[in-house]
Amino acid sequence: MLTPEQQALKPNDPKMTARDVRVFYGEKEAIKGVSIDVDMDNVTAFIGPSGCGKSTFLRTLNRMNDTVSSARVEGEITLDGENIYAPSMDVVQLRARVGMVFQKPNPFPKSIYENIAYGPRIHGLASAKADMDVIVEKSLRRAGLWDEVKDRLHDSGTALSGGQQQRLCIGRAIAVEPEVILMDEPCSALDPIATAKIEELIHELRGRYAIVIVTHNMQQAARVSQRTAFFHLGTLVEYGVTSDIFTNPRQERTKDYITGRYG
C-alpha cells in the first residue's frame, strides 16, 4: 500500500503502478513489498546502496526478470491499468511499450541505421523504406544523435564513442514509440561530458515518455528527477519530491545515505 506521503503525491493518472510487489530469487526475498506510482510528467529516480534492489525492481516493470529462471514476482504491476503479469499480457508488446536502456551501452553489431530500424521492423511499424527512413531520422533526432551520424548511417554502431553508443541505445528504445523508458544507471560507464548530454536528453524527453532512472549518483538523481525513491535492503524507505528528499529527508536512513554517513 502507498504511504501517506505517497498518497499526498499520488498523480491523477499514473502510467504505471506497483502495489505490494515482492520478488523472490529462489528462496531469497529480494524485494519486500514495494508500492509506487510512475507518471508521465515526472522523472522518477531510484537511489540506494548496492544490492538494495533498485535494479531488480526496475526490471520487474518490463518483465525482464522473466529471463532469470529462479525469479518469481508477486503483487500487482499495471501499465495503463492492465496487470502486466496477467497471462493475457503479451510480453513482446509490453517490452516495446516499456523500453529499457542498460548500464553498459549495448548497440547491436550492425549499422547505426539497422540498430534503430530493427525494433520497428520486427514490430511491423514501417512497411516501406521511406517510412523507415523517417522513423530512423526522428528517433536519432530525439536522441540528440542525428547531427553527429547523419552522414554515416551505415557505419557500424559499435564504432561510436561510449556516449554516442548510449544515445544510440536510447534512440533504439525510442524508435518503437514506447510509453515508458526505464534506464538502469545509463551514465555510469560514461565520461562527464557524455553524462551531461544524456542528462540533458532526459530533460528533453520528459513528458513525452514516463522515465524511471536508477542511479548511484545522487547529484545526478537530484539534477534529473522530480520524484525520488530511496531503496534499502529490498524495501522502499522513502519516496518524495526530489528537492525535499535531498534538502530535508524524513527518514533517518535516507538522511544517512545521502549525506554519506552510510556504512
Place this chain on the structure above:
Amino acid sequence: MAEHTVKAFDHEIDQLRGLIAEMGGRAESALEQAMSALIRRDQKLAAEVVKNDAKIDVLESQIEKLAVQTIALRAPLANDLREVVAALKIAGVVERIGDYAKNIAKRAPLIIANKNLEPLSLLPAMGQIAGEMVHDALNAFSARNADLAIAVVERDRVVDDFYNSIFRTLLTYMAENPKMISESAHLLFVAKNIERIGDHATNVAEMVYFAATGQYLPDRERGEAPEDK
C-alpha cells in the same frame, strides 16, 4: 549522529563550527566591552574594541572561504547542506553585530564627556539582554538545538520593548535638557544599535532553526515600532 564515511568532511564541518563559535565569541565580547567602556567612561577600552573589529572581519572571510570549499568538494546534502549554508549566512550577520558593537564603541568618547546623563542607566540592562541573545543563538547553532533558537526569537520582543521605552525617555529628556541634545542623540543611536543587534541575533536563531529542522519559523510578532505612535 553517525560520522561521515569521508573523515575529511567531518573535519571541515567541525572547522566551520569552530570558526563560527570563535567569531560569535568575539562579537559577544565586543558588545560587552563597548557597553562597559560606555558606562565606565573608559576611552582606552573603546579604542580597543574598534581595533579588534578587524579580527571579526577576517574570521568572516575565512568562514566564507571554507564554506564555499566544502560545498564544492563535498556536495553536501540535507542537514549538512543546511548547516553549511546557515554557517555562511550567520558569519555575515555576526560580522554586522560586530560592526554595531564597534559603532557603539566609537560613540562612547562623545558621550563620556558629560558625567551626568540619566538615561544612560537604562542601557546596560538592554545591552545585557542583547548580549545574552547573541550568546544563546550561537549556542543553539553549536548544539543544533531548535528549541533554544525559538527561545531567542521570543526574547527579541523584550529588546524591542526596551528600545521603545528608551526612545520615549530620551525624547522627553531632550525636550527638557536642550543643552544635552547632542549626547542624547548619540545615546539614541547606541540604543538603536543594541536593538539591531537583538534583531540580528534573532536572524541567527532563525537560521539555526532552519538548519536543524529544515522548516522555516512563522513570521514572528514584532514589538510595536515607536515611530508608529
Place this chain on the structure above:
Amino acid sequence: MTASRNPTDWKSDAMQKRIARRYAKERRFKALGLAAILLSAGFLAFLIITMLGGGLGGFTRTQIRLPVNFATAPIVVDPAVLQGANADRALSAANLPVVTAQAAEAALGKDGDSLLAPNAWLVVRDAIKADPSILGKQVTLNVPASAAIDLAAKSDGTPEAEQAYAMLRQKGVVFRSFNWPFLSASDATDPTLVGIWGAFKGSLLTMLVTLALSFPVGVATALYLEEYAPRNRWTDLIEVSINNLAAVPSIIFGLLGLAIFLNFLHLPRSAALVGGMTLALMTMPVIVIAGRNAIKAVPPSIRDAALGIGASRVQVVFHHVLPLALPGILTGTIIGMARALGETAPLLMIGMRAFIATPPGGVTDPATVLPVQIFLWSDEVSRGFIEKTSAAIIVLLVFLLAMNGIAIYLRNKFEKRW
C-alpha cells in the same frame, strides 16, 4: 607527517636470485615450446617430402609415338557408318586392338604390342571418331606406354623393361607428359590406367550428404540446448552424452551404420548416401559442442538489448545470437568435416571398399572415397600402384586444404566485431 615506508627490497640477493630463476624458467618454457613446434614442423615436412617425392611421379605418364597406317591396316569399318549413330558399335567391332598391335609390331619390333598399355587401342578409336578422314592415311598417334615401360621411365623398372625403354629412347618415340587421365579416370586394374576421379567424386558426394545432415541438426541441437532447454539433470545428462559421443571411435559408427542403414533400412550398400549418413552421426557431436561454445560466447548484453525492445525468443536467437555465433560454429564444422573426410574405418564397415570402375552418378550409386581408395591401392601387388597411392594422398591433402580454405574464408566473412 610522513608515514613510515617499507617497500619491498628488490635488490637483495635472495630477490635477485628469485628473479633470475623466474627468467630462466621463462626461457626454458619458450625453448620447450619452440622445440615442440620444430618437432611438429619436422614431422610435417617429412610427410610432405615423402609424399611429394613418392607421388609426383604419379602425375606424369609415358607415351609412345606410334605410326599407324590405316591404309594397310585390317580395319573392318565402313566410313559412312561413322557419321551416324551407330559409330561406337561399328568401331568396337572394327578390330582395332589387332590394328594397334600390328602397328606396334611394325614400328617397335616383335614385342611391340607388349610395350603399349592394354587400352592403347582406345586412343586409335577416339582418333578415328574425331576425324574419320584419317582412314586410308598414315598418321602418328600418341598412345600410352605399358606399366613396365612407365616404371622404366621412372628408373624403377625390371632389366628387360629398362632395355626396351632404352631402345625406345634411341628411336626417339618415347616421351613423358602430365597424367591427365589420372584426374579424370576411375579405378582400374592396370596402374597406368587408374584415376582418382571416381574416389574424388565419391568423397565429394559423401561430404555433401554429411554436411547436409550434420550441420542443420547439429546447429539446431546446439541452439535448443543453449537457449531453450531448462537446466536440470536431464539436460546435464544430454550434455555429458554428447561430449562422450564426440570421443567414440569412428569404427563404432561404422557398425551402427551397418546395423541400421544397411541391415535394417536396406539402403544400397556402398552408396555415398549411407556413407554420408554414417559420417554425419560422427560429425554432429563435434558441431554441437563447438556450436554450444560459440553460442555461450555471445554476450548476454546483446540478448538483453534485443529482448528489451521486444524481440521474441526466436527473433533473439536467429537475428542476433546465431549470426554472432556463426564463426565459431563454422570452425567446429571445419574440424568435423576434416575429420570425416579422412575417415576410412566406418566406411569400410558399410562396404565402400568395392572396386568401383566408374564414378558414381548420384548419392545412391556405389562409390568409394579417397581414403578408402588409398587403402585399396596400397594393398595392390603391382609396383606401379606405389606412386599412384602417394599421388592420391597428395590429392586428398589438397582437397582438405581447399575445404579448410573455403570454410576459413566463410568464417572471416561472417566475423563481426562487437
